Amino acid sequence: MKRFQFRLEKVKKVKESREKQKAQELARQMRALELENNRLQNLLKKRTEAFLELDEAQEGSLYSNEILTYCSYINMLNQDIEQQREKIFGIQQNIGRIQLELLEASKGKKILEKLREHQYLQYLLEGYREEQKLLDEMSLITRKFREML
Template sequence: MKPKEPRFTPLLKYKSFIEDTMRQEMLNEAEKLALEEKRIFALEEIWSQAVEELKERQTRKGDPNEILMYHTYLNHLSLDIDSQRKRVIEAMERFNEKREYLIEATKERKIVEKVVEKGKKGMLDDANREEKKVMNETAQNRYLRDNC
């Protein structure tokens, strides 16, 4: 005969599955966030280098058209950096949302886990009571058989 499972074991398995799924989704969002942060860092590095080159060209009294091109390039880079900052903020919001979902899923799993443990303890207590009852009955029958 198959040992009886506590009542909420399938629910616990489901909640564990949900928690694992949420954990994986959060990790995916963390990777995306890291990638977006690397991109903004690279853009800021390029912008810094371009500013240094512009300063150098301005001190050497370079061609005005070249300096104008640098200003236009820096404006485009600034727009790209602003756009990338927005992407980083969005990625961070998605990451935080997934983290909150994971926290909630973990809480739910722990609650169900406690209920399952309580059910297991109750089943064990019932089994122990039954065993004690059988042992008492056996001892009583042996006493009656030996003394009567």
């Protein structure tokens, strides 16, 4: 009996490769999300510190140009924060899309794995049947030989 060969092995390898690629892409996006969240936290911290400095400065004597400088800095931070939130939102959307693609790739791979397993069991069953047929023939020949003696 010839050895088992899954006809869709190349397709299965492609599906496995695609799943691995999507998993790596998801990991990269998750790292990017973490990095961008850290940047957002830093911006929020800077804005809070700027507000605290402005409050402390207002308790003392502060010139109007210094107040304007603080306000423009805070406005700039607000714009940066908004841009950072949009960037994070975009990354989150990418992560959602990649997760769906990874799920589809995993499903395709699992289907092929189950098909391979089923075909392998059929192969083993066929081998068992062939072996049983040979054993039956051998016992028949042995019986006929004994009858002749």
